[in-house]
Amino acid sequence: MKISLLGGGRWGVALSCHLGRLGHEILVYDRNESVVKLINEGIHPYIEGISLKNVRATHYLEDIEKYSNYVLIALPVQAIREIIGRLDLSKKKVISASKGLEIGTYKRVSQIIKEIHNSAQVFCLSGPSFASEVSKGLPTALVLAGEDHEQIRKIRDIFFSENFRIYLSTDIVGVELGGALKNVIAIACGISDGLGYGENARASLMTRGLTEMVRIGVKVGAKRETFYGLSGMGDLFLTASSTQSRNRTFGFMIGKGTPPQKAFEEIGQVVEGAYTVKAVKKLSDHLDVYAPISEAVYKIVVEGEDLKSVVKSLLLRPPKDEFETI
Structure with a gap:
């Protein structure tokens, strides 16, 4: 099967690598001509020693539009509106593999x-799902959400392999929110680790952060149980605890005393949570939802408030019932 893919970054190329191994023909769009050149030479542009099979690349969007009825999006969220606005995706099956919320909206x-x-x-x-492990064909389990039951089963079969399990969901709101909100909690966990607060603190932040994710999600119509699955708790656990995580690394550097902007520049890749936290702040204010961990990250990363003062005020909040009514 032919599949179009928007985004030649690590995650986009990792998905192309996986799909190509299964015999699908993939056309990747990237605006960076050096990335396009490497992909067309069969070389993974970001992970050494990984070759690409059945994968080609282009920097012309019109090629993507004509190539397939299936379009996979693996772009930074803040770039999606501008790029898809230049395409005609009417009547196509569009699969988003990007995680985040759009700033402003x-x-x-x-x-x-x-x-x-x-x-x-x-x-x-x-x-x-870390891109490096998907590229290498290591075991991964993901969730695919959509409203068309027949079509999500078809898409599952396109991706499914022994080392790439796909579970199904009809809760696209919860699945998308889990992938977005966990990035902000991962930054908080990184800050805690950078401050040397230990594993007890990280476990507490992950657990209370998950509660925060559920609180926001349920308020906008997501199913509570979705957040206890792969796209919520599973992704949060990975992103908040691994040194491979850009969001956790970003927070860790801040906890060690690096200013947020400098940390962002030194990482040199998209840190989706640094953008998402702005949208989460606006969303939680709009919904009047209590989200203290996300708000603390916002104060540190966006408003530049003193790190230790923000952390101290977060720790001194009066505890509530663990399972408060939403």
């Missing part, structure tokens, strides 16, 4: 796509 990726291309069928692929 606090919209999920499926909402952005449907706003621009109302007749497109939209699906979401999310869960705990």
